[in-house]
Amino acid sequence: MKNKTYDFIIIGAGIMGLSIAYKLITNNPKLKIAIIEKEKNVALHASGKNSGVLHSGFFNSIDSLKAKFTKSGNEQLKEFCKHYKLKINFCGRIIVASNEKEFNDLCEFKHRGDLNNIESIWISQQEAHEIDPNAKIYNKALFSPTTATIDPIEICYTLLQILKDRGIQFFFETEYLRKSNSRPVGITTTNGNYEGEMIINAAGLYADKIAKDFGLSQEYTLLPFKEIYLKTSLPWPEIKTNIYCVPNLKNPFLSVHFIKTVNNHIKIGSMYIPAFWRENYTLFERFKLSEFKEILWYEIMLFLSNSCDFRNLTFKEIKKINKNHLISQAKKLVNNLTAEQYRRWETPGIHPQLLKKSTLKLVDDFKIEGGIEHNSIHVLNATNPAFTCSFSFADWIIAEFIYKS
Numbered sequence: 001m002k003n004k005t006y007d008f009i010i011i012g013a014g015i016m017g018l019s020i021a022y023k024l025i026t027n028n029p030k031l032k033i034a035i036i037e038k039e040k041n042v043a044l045h046a047s048g049k050n051s052g053v054l055h056s057g058f059f060n061s062i063d064s065l066k067a068k069f070t071k072s073g074n075e076q077l078k079e080f081c082k083h084y085k086l087k088i089n090f091c092g093r094i095i096v097a098s099n100e101k102e103f104n105d106l107c108e109f110k111h112r113g114d115l116n117n118i119e120s121i122w123i124s125q126q127e128a129h130e131i132d133p134n135a136k137i138y139n140k141a142l143f144s145p146t147t148a149t150i151d152p153i154e155i156c157y158t159l160l161q162i163l164k165d166r167g168i169q170f171f172f173e174t175e176y177l178r179k180s181n182s183r184p185v186g187i188t189t190t191n192g193n194y195e196g197e198m199i200i201n202a203a204g205l206y207a208d209k210i211a212k213d214f215g216l217s218q219e220y221t222l223l224p225f226k227e228i229y230l231k232t233s234l235p236w237p238e239i240k241t242n243i244y245c246v247p248n249l250k251n252p253f254l255s256v257h258f259i260k261t262v263n264n265h266i267k268i269g270s271m272y273i274p275a276f277w278r279e280n281y282t283l284f285e286r287f288k289l290s291e292f293k294e295i296l297w298y299e300i301m302l303f304l305s306n307s308c309d310f311r312n313l314t315f316k317e318i319k320k321i322n323k324n325h326l327i328s329q330a331k332k333l334v335n336n337l338t339a340e341q342y343r344r345w346e347t348p349g350i351h352p353q354l355l356k357k358s359t360l361k362l363v364d365d366f367k368i369e370g371g372i373e374h375n376s377i378h379v380l381n382a383t384n385p386a387f388t389c390s391f392s393f394a395d396w397i398i399a400e401f402i403y404k405s
């Protein structure tokens with residue numbers, strides 16, 4: 001089969017692959033770009049199975065890449081939604097403490113937000129009740145006016161259409177298999193060989209495996225973590241905004257919260273538990289024995305060493321399998337909760353969480369490896385809030401790893 005030649009070959013049609021393609025073609029409409037995707041369509045993994053929150057950024061630690069991209073990513077995606085008339089719910093977010101200790105942690109998040117130049121406002125009980133009469137407030141609450149919710153699948157489909165219109169070629173049901181010997185760089189897929197100037201690996205849960213073929217990501221492996229929400233099928237007007245409890249300072253992605261979706265439905269989240277293979281969405285779906293053995297090995301090591309508080313957090317999270325337990329925690333945040341509505345779990349999403357093998361530490365921030373000298377760039381830890389960050393993250397990847405050299 002004849003090789004197909006491109007300036008850029010992007011692996012993965014999630015939000016990262018799509019955003020990088022969008023920014024590349026916007027900078028230079030003459031580029032020849034291919035997107036290789038193993039599924040039938042865009043957004044069939046994390047990018048289409050996430051909570052749809054456009055985060056504001058004050059949970060991120062200071063000076064992190066996450067902090068650097070969230071504010072501008074939030075603004076750029078809002079602008080994109082406005083321009084293409086996509087759904088957006090400007091519902092904001094309230095973070096509520098329920099005791100003195102949580103209130104002190106909340107002050108720390110406010111401080112992080114201020115240092116990261118993120119807008120967040122202290123509000124009194126009365127002000128909080130004007131925003132959401134249902135929220136339970138201890139002392140004061142923190143309000144984030146820039147948090148919003150969007151429909152991530154609608155955004156990805158819109159990007160797909162824009163990119164096709166601009167001449168980018170999509171190859172679905174085409175799985176990357178290995179690096180080939182083509183020059184400057186090439187890959188072999190289930191649908192033949194592709195060669196070009198540069199490979200961009202935005203393969204989410206498989207990004208580390210692909211990077212290893214290029215001699216990178218040697219220190220790391222990805223561990224899958226499932227996140228699951230309880231949902232109601234009814235729009236629920238009693239909750240007006242996203243309501244979050246104060247998260248753990250060390251693991252700010254773990255907290256009980258209500259999400260007000262773009263369609264005004266409410267989700268209660270979340271349960272965050274280790275998965276046993278990369279696409280372990282349901283009981284035996286996409287089971288791979290080799291993945292299972294490798295992942296289980298690292299999970300046992302994390303469990304025994306309790307590195308990153310893994311054992312304690314797993315015990316804490318697993319209790320939420322009992323829906324009543326999660327609901328009872330959620331009830332601490334609001335005055336009225338019609339719990340009978342929340343009887344079903346949503347399809348889980350899976351976070352590809354990077355682990356540094358030598359230290360058994362989970363990497364908190366985004367991680368990029370490669371560059372012009374490797375003819376490849378690898379997006380290794382595009383975890384929450386990568387959807388929010390995607391446009392500004394893509395701008396940075398292009399500036400730092402492609403045009404700077």
Ligand SMILES: Cc1cc2nc3c(=O)[nH]c(=O)nc-3n(C[C@H](O)[C@H](O)[C@H](O)COP(=O)(O)OP(=O)(O)OC[C@H]3O[C@@H](n4cnc5c(N)ncnc54)[C@H](O)[C@@H]3O)c2cc1C
Pocket residue numbers: 011012013014015016017036037038039042043044045046047048049050051052053054055174175176177202203204205206207227228348349350351379382383384385386387388389
């Ligand atoms: C439950 C959950 C909730 C979240 N909530 C939010 C939120 O509210 N706000 C926010 O900003 N972020 C959120 N996130 C994070 C965000 O969704 C992800 O960080 C983001 O979608 C990652 O995008 P991606 O393109 O890197 O990965 P993906 O969406 O996983 O895309 C990677 C693509 O690569 C393809 N691929 C993999 N291997 C191969 C191969 N060998 N060959 C070809 N193709 C391949 C996959 O099929 C997939 O389509 C959430 C994530 C989860 C899981």
